Amino acid sequence: MRGKVAVIGVGMIKFGELFEKSLENMIQEAYLNCLKNVDKGIDPKEIKAAWFGQWSGGFIGQGAQSGQSLASMIGNRNIPCTRLENACPTGGDTFRHACLGVASGMYDVVLALGAEKMRDKPSAESLGGAGGGGGAETGNHPAWMIGQGGPAIQAMHATRQMYELGYTMEDFARVAVKNHHNGTFCPYAHYQFEITLERVLNSPVICWPLHLFDCCPQTDGAAAAIVCRADLAKKYTSKPVYVLASNVGVDHNQLWDRNSFIEQLSTVRAAKGAFQMAGIKPSDVDFAELHDCFTNTELMNAEDVGFVRKGEAARKLKDGEFDMHGSLPINPSGGLKAHGHPIAATGLGQIFELVTQLREEADKRQVKLKNGIGLQHNVGGPAFGVSAVNILSRSP
Amino acid sequence: MIGITSYGAYIPWHRIDRQKFAKAWGGFAIPGERAIAYYDEDSVTMAVGAAIDCLTDLDPATVDGLFFATTTSPYKEKLCSATMALALHLRRDIQTSDVTGSLRSGTTALGFALDAVKAGRASNILVAASDTRMAPPSGINEQALGDSAGAILVGKKNVIAEILDSYSVSDELAATWRSENDTFIRAWEDRMVMDESYSRVMPEVLSGVMNKCGLSPKDFAKVVFDPPGDVRRHGRVASELGFDATQLLDPAGIFMNVGLLGSAMPFVMLISALEQAEPGEKILFAGYGNGADAFVLQVTNAIKKLGARRGFSKHLESKHMMENYNDYLRWREIVPLDQARRPDRGPISVSAIWRQRKDLLGLWGIKCRQCQTPQYDNGGITTTPIRVCAVCGAVDDFDDYDFSRKKATVFSYTLDQLAPAPDPPSSVVLIDFEDGGRMLFDLTDRNPAEVQVGMKVEMTFRKVYFNRGIANYYWKARPIRC
Incomplete structure (x- = not known):
């Protein structure tokens, strides 16, 4: 992968509860923003293939289902177009497939786009209807009782983090405080307001030990990236960003088959493979967008990716090392917590953030770059058994 | 020798002080408390609980039949005992049957089991009686009823209580009933039902089985039969037959702590008696409901070898008092409630x-x-x-x-x-x-x-x-x- 693929343009829309926008509206806006972002210009006809990330398909009330829906929406029906679903890492994996399309030598320029309409149903239904917890995905199987969805599953991780690592509710809450602060600087973020530790801890308990403000919101959104052959990148942009690695890791499909609940082997495997692919170490990374669907998950991710040792994340966070101007900024975009989590758009939104930061166009939230390397990460699935990691760099 | 080879009981963990009913509706509270099946319990799950208790230390593969006795089957059409057989790990080549519709379906099923073993159709038959009857809210029956289950294994080996003989009486009367469209039990006037049915039928069946065996009240260490709605009538029947108070398994204890248990009542009472029984004792046992079934049991030495189980007494002690009456209404889905904002579940496949x-x-x-x-x-x-x-x-x-x-x-x-x-x-x-x-x-x-x-x-x-x-x-x- 390294040296073969570059990102020449990224585009997204402001994430949020976009009741006034349909899935099609969001997709077209993100696509057009993405074309505009290619600073030396691109003829849309130069895009020779497209991957469309969408997690929920038709079953929570949005119309798009298969590849042809994206082809129609971008007005380009002469190219192969594939819909891809891979749980919460759908966005990260859609980007990976676009990269593989280019790295294989099959295409010169391709599009990766992810979009999700979460808010066409009440929030409880859009996740409950499609995710774990007795929804459609589980076929009403009695082994999955109602209620055993994302928050309950991450809460059981948090319980073990408290039990084994001595983490506290305050440790989790600090993630929310940091990410909300970062979100105030990001014009695309769903939430752009500060919160305090007290507000997190005084918010209602959703799934013990997780409070309301430990959970990411349900968000509508779309984001896209155009990737091309690395040697052609300068034709399209003066600031190409290169793909050093793009990987997916998996673990058991079922929660109860997993041994440890203070680590997610899907992330460990995705990150380890990605670092090998890139030929770099975790310490070479300047900043990261980690999948903070719940606050405790961000701490676990920082450890599983390899930035800090198991059990150290809470202290490093408290010491400010993961702040926007700390030694390793995590989620300068505001993360899923503040920026929002429109499933398939989430990963591509993180790619947008990486590219924007690496081009030093992130304005008030610009992090300090040393090696010019950023890392994007998602994790999800019924047992958090699938993870995507992409590593991008200013230099090839 | 054919008889009872094992027993087991199940009483829900949740109990409610009957004062809670009076507090909700006003009026009189019967003393004591009653057992209430949790929202995830019904007659089938409680019967499985009692049957598992009954099969303690026994190999389920030795069971040749399962009879499920209840008036509160979750299905009008579909066999619950077939579901239970899988939960209990019974074999496939067994007889399964639901015996329903009568408060004496438990004792009736016990008679069927006895016949099957006697006839050589089976060596071991498991009979589980279980009920979760509901009375209309605010009435006295809502306080009086209780949810429980009892299970009895009938067989030929390691018999703990031989069944010497049996006798049945059939009696037509709409004493309590539920039509196809009723959720709650209906009942005719207590005094008429007790005077004209219970107080005639119960002596008739008890005397009938004693005459058949040539036995008289003094031959029995215990007499175990279920009470009517007015529990005091039970003692009157016993004394009129010539039993004294020491022979009587007084149902008042069960009534005060668990309730009137429908088709499970005679079984739970018998299990409570067997927990105290000594080898050689005779037990007179009967169940009432549109007639009655009576049995003469003789306890054997094997009862001392029966392994420990939870039975009636341990289940009775293990309890959690409910904080309010509303939970009962919610669990039994008696009142429509605000629905959680969650998607409807799709159909079960x-x-x-x-x-x-x-x-x-x-x-x-x-x-x-x-x-x-x-x-x-x-x-x-x-x-x-x-x-x-x-x-x-x-x-x-x-x-x-x-x-x-x-x-x-x-x-x-x-x-x-x-x-x-x-x-x-x-x-x-x-x-x-x-x-x-x-x-x-x-x-x-x-x-x-x-x-x-x-x-x-x-x-x-x-x-x-x-x-x-x-x-x-x-x-x-x-x-x-x-």
Whole structure:
């Protein structure tokens, strides 16, 4: 992968509860923003293939289902177009497939786009209807009782983090405080307001030990990236960003088959493979967008990716090392917590953030770059058994 | 020798002080408390609980038949005993039958079991009687009834109480009834029912069986028969027949602590008597309901060898007092409630639950012969037969593994405040079974404040939900009861 693929343009829309926008509206806006972002210009006809990330398909009330829906929406029906679903890492994996399309030598320029309409149903239904917890995905199987969805599953991780690592509710809450602060600087973020530790801890308990403000919101959104052959990148942009690695890791499909609940082997495997692919170490990374669907998950991710040792994340966070101007900024975009989590758009939104930061166009939230390397990460699935990691760099 | 070879009981953990009814509706409260089936319990799950207790230390494969006796079957059409047989790990080549419609369906089924063993059609028949009858809210019967189950194994080997003879009387009267369209029991005027039916039929059947055997009241150490709605009438029948108070298994204790238990009442009373019985004693036993069935039992030396079980007395002691009456209305779905803002459940796939009936209803998993890891599922959700070991990759090299009787320890948990649980918070536990295997379950019969990592739990058969007329049964974890 390294040296073969570059990102020449990224585009997204402001994430949020976009009741006034349909899935099609969001997709077209993100696509057009993405074309505009290619600073030396691109003829849309130069895009020779497209991957469309969408997690929920038709079953929570949005119309798009298969590849042809994206082809129609971008007005380009002469190219192969594939819909891809891979749980919460759908966005990260859609980007990976676009990269593989280019790295294989099959295409010169391709599009990766992810979009999700979460808010066409009440929030409880859009996740409950499609995710774990007795929804459609589980076929009403009695082994999955109602209620055993994302928050309950991450809460059981948090319980073990408290039990084994001595983490506290305050440790989790600090993630929310940091990410909300970062979100105030990001014009695309769903939430752009500060919160305090007290507000997190005084918010209602959703799934013990997780409070309301430990959970990411349900968000509508779309984001896209155009990737091309690395040697052609300068034709399209003066600031190409290169793909050093793009990987997916998996673990058991079922929660109860997993041994440890203070680590997610899907992330460990995705990150380890990605670092090998890139030929770099975790310490070479300047900043990261980690999948903070719940606050405790961000701490676990920082450890599983390899930035800090198991059990150290809470202290490093408290010491400010993961702040926007700390030694390793995590989620300068505001993360899923503040920026929002429109499933398939989430990963591509993180790619947008990486590219924007690496081009030093992130304005008030610009992090300090040393090696010019950023890392994007998602994790999800019924047992958090699938993870995507992409590593991008200013230099090839 | 043919007779009872084992017994077991089940009383729900939840009890309510009858004062709560009077507090809600005004008026008079019967003294004492009653048992209330939890929202995930029904006649089937309680009968399974009693039957598991009855099969303690026994091999389920030796059971040749299962009779389920109830007036509150969750189905008008569909055999509950076939569901129960899978939960109990009984063989396939057995007789299963639901005996319903009468308060004496338990004693009637006991007679059927006796006949089957006598006739040589079966060596061991399990009879489980269970009821969750409902009376209209605010009436005295709402306070008086109780939910429970009792199970009796009839066989030829290791008989603890020989059944010497039996006698039945049939009597037409609409004393209590429920039509096809009734949720709650209806009852005719107490005094007429007791004067003209109970107080005539019960002496008739008891005298009938004594005459048949050439026995008289003084020959019996205990006389065990169920009371009518007015429990005092029970003692009057006994004394009129010439029994003295020391011979009587007084139902007042059960009535005061558990309630009137419908078709389970005679069984629970008999089990309570057998727990105290000495070898050589004779027990006169009867059940009433549109007539009556009576039996003469003789306790044998084998009763001293019967292994420890929870039975009536341990289940009676293991209880949790309900905080309010509203929970009863909610659990029994008596009043319509605000619906949780969650998507409707889709229809249950009958093909999916049929395909996986062994692992869903029986909680069977597998144990890999190569790496020795017990596992419940294999990548998908519970799809036996499993072909590939999730741990070591061995192919087609497994033994069946029974998780349902294993104890376990809570590895992690959460208390979900948002999930639409009938008794929030929804308590979800990841548990590690003794001897290996991890699984995710709902935790039932729990006090949320006491849930913690390391808590010891056991498995219990429950109704997960009811959807489009199908009761979906599965297993839950519960803190070890006693």
